[in-house]
Amino acid sequence: KAGVTQTPRYLIKTRGQQVTLSCSPISGHRSVSWYQQTPGQGLQFLFEYFSETQRNKGNFPGRFSGRQFSNSRSEMNVSTLELGDSALYLCASSPGERRPTREQYFGPGTRLTVT
Amino acid sequence: AQKITQTQPGMFVQEKEAVTLDCTYDTSDPSYGLFWYKQPSSGEMIFLIYQGSYDQQNATEGRYSLNFQKARKSANLVISASQLGDSAMYFCAMSASGSARQLTFGSGTQLTVLP
Numbered sequence: 353k354a355g356v357t358q359t360p361r362y363l364i365k366t367r368g369q370q371v372t373l374s375c376s377p378i379s380g381h382r383s384v385s386w387y388q389q390t391p392g393q394g395l396q397f398l399f400e401y402f403s404e405t406q407r408n409k410g411n412f413p414g415r416f417s418g419r420q421f422s423n424s425r426s427e428m429n430v431s432t433l434e435l436g437d438s439a440l441y442l443c444a445s446s447p448g449e450r451r452p453t454r455e456q457y458f459g460p461g462t463r464l465t466v467t
Numbered sequence: 468a469q470k471i472t473q474t475q476p477g478m479f480v481q482e483k484e485a486v487t488l489d490c491t492y493d494t495s496d497p498s499y500g501l502f503w504y505k506q507p508s509s510g511e512m513i514f515l516i517y518q519g520s521y522d523q524q525n526a527t528e529g530r531y532s533l534n535f536q537k538a539r540k541s542a543n544l545v546i547s548a549s550q551l552g553d554s555a556m557y558f559c560a561m562s563a564s565g566s567a568r569q570l571t572f573g574s575g576t577q578l579t580v581l582p
Binding site for chain 2: 387394396397400408410440442448458460
């Protein structure tokens, strides 16, 4: 079974621009969660999508948004990029049950650099 | 609100020896899951082990075991017979019944295995 894939792996953008990152979950998984990892703030939850609906959202400004398609692939978008948005963006795939479960697998991440 | 605390920013261990990485947690949810992930310098989060709050026995996965002490709210990771390839950042994380796909991470422990 193929793992979680994220594209692109590396990205350099300029302040003020916008960016779209993509995540394809493990086949059969219906939930995709996004995380931001920075040296200062560590790993922080951005949002979770399940069956094309946002199910949970972390404490991030409205510049961060996402969506999920019918095939469970997800995209996240950051508008009006700031230097502080430079981070490793990770997505996690899971079947989507409501109860806690061990099945949460991460992709390799997209490293975004904002200059 | 959930909280994960990892008090060891860095640890050193001699090759072939065992090492324990500490993790304490705080949650008011009766149902939750505890995870350990390994993050090598490449950035990918690798799932190591999972413990459900209602699991009667401590989880084990090969050389990894989780020392789960529910009353003390601790979930320490034990790595037996350390290998050079175990050098990485290790994160403890938890999810709860209210938002099972939303992981709360600790700040991580950088483990270095010495030859």
